[in-house]
Amino acid sequence: MKYILLFLAVAVGYLIALLVKTKKIKLMSVFLAFSGAFLLSITLFNLLPEVFETTSNNIGVYIMSGILLQIFLEFFSKGAEHGHVHLPSQKLVFPWLLFFSLSIHSLLEGFPISEDNNLLIGIIVHKIPIAVILSLFFINANYKMRTTLVFLFLFSIMTPLGSWISINYEFIQVYKTQLTAVSIGIFLHVSTTILFESSKDHKFDLSKMSAVVTAIILAYFL
Numbered sequence: 001m002k003y004i005l006l007f008l009a010v011a012v013g014y015l016i017a018l019l020v021k022t023k024k025i026k027l028m029s030v031f032l033a034f035s036g037a038f039l040l041s042i043t044l045f046n047l048l049p050e051v052f053e054t055t056s057n058n059i060g061v062y063i064m065s066g067i068l069l070q071i072f073l074e075f076f077s078k079g080a081e082h083g084h085v086h087l088p089s090q091k092l093v094f095p096w097l098l099f100f101s102l103s104i105h106s107l108l109e110g111f112p113i114s115e116d117n118n119l120l121i122g123i124i125v126h127k128i129p130i131a132v133i134l135s136l137f138f139i140n141a142n143y144k145m146r147t148t149l150v151f152l153f154l155f156s157i158m159t160p161l162g163s164w165i166s167i168n169y170e171f172i173q174v175y176k177t178q179l180t181a182v183s184i185g186i187f188l189h190v191s192t193t194i195l196f197e198s199s200k201d202h203k204f205d206l207s208k209m210s211a212v213v214t215a216i217i218l219a220y221f222l
């Protein structure tokens, strides 16, 4: 069930992109701000306490390596995880670098999803705006429909795959806490970047601020 939901998040994103097409909607950036605040809240309220409850040492080091890994991945994705897409729009080939960096990011994102936390909702809320932005990029850059769909399909199965691997492989279970800590680092970096970029030039924006506060309150009471 949760695998299908994760997959659908990307499909929904693509449909929204098809509907809005070239129109730059303000609503999108408000939703992105909401998703960033929501993901950050789930990370702080659910995931962090979870890893610190265990006896594992060096949790902080794993979190830090997650942050570093995400910084490294964004050299290749140019920030697609937090709502940026910059690619040469002249060569309309399959964007392999973007694909690999997004895949590693999405795979790791799937590992900590479990019954005990609200991360599944957090990831779904995070995936939709990213999928819309990615799809809009592909559509506006005149990529072939087939390339777009193949890319989005492969992108959409990475997080469910990560979640499935973490449940079905004992080897992974042993390192569950460490992997969750790495994912926490990734979430911290991505969500705070979204929040940072959503208040461009530190200008106050009532709708975005309301979205952020609503997301935090919702995540707290979930």
Ligand SMILES: [Zn+2]
Residues within 6 Å of the ligand: 078, 079, 082, 084, 193, 197
């Ligand atoms: Zn950025």
Ligand SMILES: [Zn+2]
Residues within 6 Å of the ligand: 081, 105, 106, 109, 126, 190
């Ligand atoms: Zn992500």
